[in-house]
Amino acid sequence: MKYNFFILIYIFLAVSLFAQNDTINQKDNNGLPHGYWEKYKEGKLFYKGHFNHGNPIGEFTYFYPDNIIKTKLSFSDNGKKAYAIHYYKNGKKYAEGMYYDKKKEGKWIYYDGFDHIIAIENYKNGELNGISYDFFPNGDTLQIANYVNGKKNGEYRLFYPTKSPRIIANYKNDTIQGLTKYFYSNGQVYEIGKYRDGLRDSLWIMYDENGVVILTELYNYGSLIERKVYQPDKDPMKLEDDIIKNIDLYRKGIIKEPSENDFFNGTIR
Known part of the structure; x- marks a missing residue:
């Protein structure tokens, strides 16, 4: 009797395993992914999610090699x-925003790994468009x-961290142009002076912290x-042009941002 019982268990498990394999990573008559899929890289689960005749639907989950969630994508509109949420390995959000036709679209929010927002950017057709903000960890604008x-x-x-301006400038196609002001932390x-095509032009005046002309x-x-x-x-002998070269001193940069190629260029097939 026990022998027959174990035979039945074996048959049940075998049928279940066959049924499971028969319902994962299937393709339709046109060779397109359909139903539930799991993809592995070097033996590690890379993503899991559902397709509808080649189109991803619902939630896809991507993983770091150590099986920690890296990204969640919620698909719609065929x-x-x-909508993407990227994560640090500690489980905290790294960034979130919308992809449309595989390109960033609309508002994207970036975090420092401790639930503080460090940047808000706006995109159109995959390119930055509109106002972008960067923040200090305390939430003040950088x-x-x-x-x-x-x-x-x-x-x-x-x-500055004190909220007072450090630089007020103008740009044209990524090149600094026109009237530019640098400030001390006390607001002075x-x-x-002025820039023309990224080069200093016309009269420049340097002041001390009391507003008296240095040169x-x-x-x-x-x-x-x-x-x-x-x-x-008080002559600095060397003008601080290098501050312009490092004007984006607090961009995201904590970890490499996942590329759209990680999710859309064939990795979900």
């Missing part, structure tokens, strides 16, 4: 739309920039024509 088709255009502001102007410089399209020093003991 797979054209996907910088504000406007983008058109992926390039900085319009006013740019960078702030440190330097003021003046006259430029012609990046070339220094004349320099007058009024407070030699």
